[in-house]
Amino acid sequence: MYFLKRLIFAIPLLLVISALAFWLVHIAPGGPFDRERAPASPEIERNLEAKYHLNEPVWKQYLRYLDGLAHGDFGPSLKYRDHSVNDIIAQGLPVSMTLGSLAFCFALGIGLPLGFFTAARRGRWPDYAGSFLATLAVCVPGFVLAPFLIVVFALKLKWLPVALWESPMQAILPMIALGAFSAGKVARLFREGMLNAMQSEFVTAARAKGLGENRLLLKHAVRIAVLPVVSYSGPMLADLLTGSFVIENIFQIPGIGVFLINGALNRDYTVVVGLALLYAVLLIALNLAVDFAYTWLDPRVKYE
Amino acid sequence: MKSASARSRKSEAGNRKRQFDTADKKRGATWFGVPPSGGRANAGVQTATGRALRLSQAFFCLLISAVCFLNAGCIHREPPADLTILNGAEPETLDPALLTGQPEMRIVIGMFEGLMRFDPRTARPIPGLARSVEISPDGRIYTFHLRTNLVWSTGPPITADDVWYSWIRVLNPATASDYAGQLYYLKNGEAFNTGKIKDPSLVGIHVLDKFTVRVELNHPTPFFLDVCALPVTYIVPRQTIEKYGDRWIMAKPLPSSGPYELVYWRLNDKVRLKKNPRYWDAAHTRSDIIDLLPVGSPSAALNLYMSGQADIVWDKELVPTELVDLLLKRPDFHKFDYLGTYFIRFNVTRKPFDDPRVRQALALAIDKERIVTKITRAGEQPASHLVPDGTANYLPVGGLGYDPARARQLLAEAGYPGGQGFPRFEYTFNAAAGGAAEMHQNIAIELQQMWRDELGIHMDLRQLEWKVYLNAMDHLDYSLARSSWIGDYNDPQTFLGMFTSNDGNNRTGWKSATYDALITEANEQTDLKKRAEIFQRAETLLVSNQVPIIPLFFYVGINYFDTNKIQGVYENILDDHPLQYIRKAGRESRVEGREPENANQ
Numbered sequence: 001m002y003f004l005k006r007l008i009f010a011i012p013l014l015l016v017i018s019a020l021a022f023w024l025v026h027i028a029p030g031g032p033f034d035r036e037r038a039p040a041s042p043e044i045e046r047n048l049e050a051k052y053h054l055n056e057p058v059w060k061q062y063l064r065y066l067d068g069l070a071h072g073d074f075g076p077s078l079k080y081r082d083h084s085v086n087d088i089i090a091q092g093l094p095v096s097m098t099l100g101s102l103a104f105c106f107a108l109g110i111g112l113p114l115g116f117f118t119a120a121r122r123g124r125w126p127d128y129a130g131s132f133l134a135t136l137a138v139c140v141p142g143f144v145l146a147p148f149l150i151v152v153f154a155l156k157l158k159w160l161p162v163a164l165w166e167s168p169m170q171a172i173l174p175m176i177a178l179g180a181f182s183a184g185k186v187a188r189l190f191r192e193g194m195l196n197a198m199q200s201e202f203v204t205a206a207r208a209k210g211l212g213e214n215r216l217l218l219k220h221a222v223r224i225a226v227l228p229v230v231s232y233s234g235p236m237l238a239d240l241l242t243g244s245f246v247i248e249n250i251f252q253i254p255g256i257g258v259f260l261i262n263g264a265l266n267r268d269y270t271v272v273v274g275l276a277l278l279y280a281v282l283l284i285a286l287n288l289a290v291d292f293a294y295t296w297l298d299p300r301v302k303y304e
Numbered sequence: 305m306k307s308a309s310a311r312s313r314k315s316e317a318g319n320r321k322r323q324f325d326t327a328d329k330k331r332g333a334t335w336f337g338v339p340p341s342g343g344r345a346n347a348g349v350q351t352a353t354g355r356a357l358r359l360s361q362a363f364f365c366l367l368i369s370a371v372c373f374l375n376a377g378c379i380h381r382e383p384p385a386d387l388t389i390l391n392g393a394e395p396e397t398l399d400p401a402l403l404t405g406q407p408e409m410r411i412v413i414g415m416f417e418g419l420m421r422f423d424p425r426t427a428r429p430i431p432g433l434a435r436s437v438e439i440s441p442d443g444r445i446y447t448f449h450l451r452t453n454l455v456w457s458t459g460p461p462i463t464a465d466d467v468w469y470s471w472i473r474v475l476n477p478a479t480a481s482d483y484a485g486q487l488y489y490l491k492n493g494e495a496f497n498t499g500k501i502k503d504p505s506l507v508g509i510h511v512l513d514k515f516t517v518r519v520e521l522n523h524p525t526p527f528f529l530d531v532c533a534l535p536v537t538y539i540v541p542r543q544t545i546e547k548y549g550d551r552w553i554m555a556k557p558l559p560s561s562g563p564y565e566l567v568y569w570r571l572n573d574k575v576r577l578k579k580n581p582r583y584w585d586a587a588h589t590r591s592d593i594i595d596l597l598p599v600g601s602p603s604a605a606l607n608l609y610m611s612g613q614a615d616i617v618w619d620k621e622l623v624p625t626e627l628v629d630l631l632l633k634r635p636d637f638h639k640f641d642y643l644g645t646y647f648i649r650f651n652v653t654r655k656p657f658d659d660p661r662v663r664q665a666l667a668l669a670i671d672k673e674r675i676v677t678k679i680t681r682a683g684e685q686p687a688s689h690l691v692p693d694g695t696a697n698y699l700p701v702g703g704l705g706y707d708p709a710r711a712r713q714l715l716a717e718a719g720y721p722g723g724q725g726f727p728r729f730e731y732t733f734n735a736a737a738g739g740a741a742e743m744h745q746n747i748a749i750e751l752q753q754m755w756r757d758e759l760g761i762h763m764d765l766r767q768l769e770w771k772v773y774l775n776a777m778d779h780l781d782y783s784l785a786r787s788s789w790i791g792d793y794n795d796p797q798t799f800l801g802m803f804t805s806n807d808g809n810n811r812t813g814w815k816s817a818t819y820d821a822l823i824t825e826a827n828e829q830t831d832l833k834k835r836a837e838i839f840q841r842a843e844t845l846l847v848s849n850q851v852p853i854i855p856l857f858f859y860v861g862i863n864y865f866d867t868n869k870i871q872g873v874y875e876n877i878l879d880d881h882p883l884q885y886i887r888k889a890g891r892e893s894r895v896e897g898r899e900p901e902n903a904n905q
Contacts, residue, residue, distance in 0.1 A: 030771025033482075034778065035404065036788075038808030040485020043498035047480040081397045082553045083571065091571045150607060162607040164597075165573065249600045252608070254573035258600065267771050 032078035096243030096255035103179030111186025119194030137184025193225030234290035392619030414883035443524025456559035527795035563884035590887035640875035643791035644859035653813035668711035687855035703847035723760025734773035814852035
């Protein structure tokens with residue numbers, strides 16, 4: 001019932017988001033057809049605007065856009081005139097989602113064990129080393145890490161390809177570059193969660209009852225310690241799945257992240273609004289999934 | 305707390321997260337003091353760590369299986385390309401009527417062809433779909449004779465009707481072609497495009513018979529054959545366009561009139577072309593499959609090239625600026641003159657730049673040599689005039705050089721001795737992708753310093769995002785602005801025409817009846833020598849006397865490819881390279897196996 005309510009509330013939320021995105025991108029100075037070379041006659045620009053209804057008032061364009069949306073049509077791209085926004089999403093999103101899922105697995109696959117390890121060895125050198133690594137992963141931005149990885153693993157060692165998106169080997173470096181930040185973040189969150197859980201009363205009680213440290217950590221502490229990681233996972237996954245401009249650009253990956261940024265720079269109105277909506281839908285859906293996961297993991301949480 | 309409302313759960317989670325963050329900071333200080341629990345617990349931790357390791361192993365297995373899944377599912381089973389080219393930006397469109405940029409053009413000249421096409425060595429127009437052309441003595445009537453063996457890649461013949469349709473389509477307002485202006489040279493071309501006349505039969509293109517087209521022009525236009533080699537005039541398939549509408553280029557099969565057919569176009573990934581065996585000159589097409597990849601970052605381009613995943617990089621935006629001195633020493637980096645000029649625009653409607661003496665003073669105070677040796681560094685030539693050296697049908701004029709003494713004198717005459725009383729002003733430049741942004745900024749800083757030191761005037765820098773910058777230029781919302789122009793075709797008109805009073809590219813507010821008259825007169829002139837002289841008078845007015853612009857330097861083109869492996873890419877002033885002549889040496893046998901006559905070339 002509660003989740004149904006959340007779903008219904010999502011619809012007006014999406015409407016507000018689309019309206020805001022639509023309005024904001026339209027009030028930005030310059031338009032999609034402003035070019036360095038002005039057309040030979042101002043009439044040409046008017047032809048273009050008429051073709052894409054940009055000569056109408058913005059509210060009317062918005063209604064027209066909503067009408068298209070109702071039919072599952074995100075409209076034509078104004079910059080890539082041979083493609084619709086649906087084409088762009090259909091081609092770019094699977095790529096970004098694949099890379100994002102890999103990076104997500106990487107973030108959890110590295111972050112969780114690292115967090116656990118450092119928490120279990122707290123106060124000793126493995127903890128310092130692990131925590132330093134996690135902090136480093138959070139601090140080093142993708143546009144530094146990615147070229148570094150390319151120089152070391154692709155150009156010097158020649159283990160992996162430098163760029164492109166054709167074979168699985170080409171997914172490894174971008175996966176690491178994209179997932180490193182999240183991995184570090186997950187490790188830190190999980191380490192703190194573990195430490196907090198291990199100091200909590202129910203763990204002390206369990207320990208007093210003579211429960212083995214082993215069982216205690218894995219069965220009881222982990223379930224509570226993982227909650228902050230779960231909270232963070234929703235937005236993290238939404239972020240990873242929708243692609244990264246920097247990583248896609250450096251590794252020449254045909255994902256959706258490049259389109260979002262370039263769409264805004266090019267005033268490609270339909271692309272910007274369409275991708276903003278896509279991101280919003282993912283975020284809403286994944287937050288809902290996080291709430292689901294909470295009820296499953298934490299017996300103290302129940303929704304009415 | 306057995307049950308919590310969603311709202312309180314949410315805020316609780318938020319609090320919890322914040323607690324962790326602060327706990328993290330606090331703990332940093334006390335780490336050393338906290339001893340782990342006793343020995344027994346330690347043993348437990350050991351095994352727990354073991355489990356954690358196993359957990360991470362499981363995740364890695366998951367990861368590896370995901371990669372394997374990718375391997376099975378997503379890898380494209382396709383033959384390798386004979387040639388892989390890094391082509392610059394993602395093409396905005398492959399519709400010849402709509403494209404405006406060079407990356408698009410370089411692909412489209414493979415897929416379609418016009419009455420003329422580009423000579424691969426000189427980029428001058430040579431017969432394409434037209435076998436021959438007759439030009440009337442007054443230079444206004446062109447009669448094109450088509451080859452009689454022309455067919456679309458799908459089989460049907462290409463005839464004069466297709467030419468008529470393709471050109472009328474460009475001029476049709478509903479097509480909304482940015483470059484429709486290239487066909488304004490046709491009689492009634494502009495009137496039809498702007499909706500003043502509705503009947504396409506009044507436009508100056510007529511089908512005489514199946515293989516003959518007659519074109520009537522407004523003026524003798526000596527570069528009209530160049531225009532006939534521009535993609536905007538290429539011949540496109542009527543039936544496909546009428547059937548599929550705006551997105552016809554994605555139709556399958558897509559009829560092609562050029563040497564290559566489109567296999568696929570995956571956005572931001574690649575455009576793959578394969579040889580069109582029905583092309584009239586297919587015997588001379590030298591590569592079977594060509595991949596053209598869009599690349600956004602110069603370092604990615606360089607990495608791909610250096611690791612052998614790309615054969616040719618042919619966009620000068622794809623040369624990392626910080627490495628340009630080093631790279632140009634390599635034998636596989638090729639630099640050549642290019643039909644483009646970097647210049648500064650004045651907004652002459654703003655004081656004190658309404659005074660030509662002020663504009664001249666600013667121009668004379670710039671040490672352009674210093675800009676090209678210190679900042680651009682790719683061997684650009686300093687420019688004192690707008691039309692680049694080497695432009696066809698023209699000999700350039702001399703403009704204003706570097707003469708700070710005269711600059712100070714002119715500024716004093718204008719009422720600002722030693723820069724006294726000269727208002728602070730702004731220099732507008734755009735943010736750009738890759739290394740260009742840095743170059744614009746460094747040039748701006750250099751100018752700021754030169755003008756302060758030589759003239760005692762003070763300038764502020766104003767960097768704008770690209771579209772905002774274009775908007776500011778269009779509305780004359782600037783004082784000085786960095787600008788550039790790349791010629792559309794190889795003729796002075798493409799540079800000088802833009803500063804006529806009503807041209808949309810003028811963007812300076814400068815209007816001169818004398819200048820307009822000179823340009824009109826030049827375009828009425830059939831004698832090329834006289835025409836060049838009139839253009840020279842116009843350019844002298846522009847760059848020496850009135851100075852609404854200050855040319856800084858001429859661009860160079862830079863391509864990189866190994867000449868031992870790649871044949872058929874020639875340096876030319878338009879940096880145009882028809883795809884069908886390019887071949888990679890390692891692939892030679894394949895092509896020659898099928899076309900033995902090529903072996904003699």
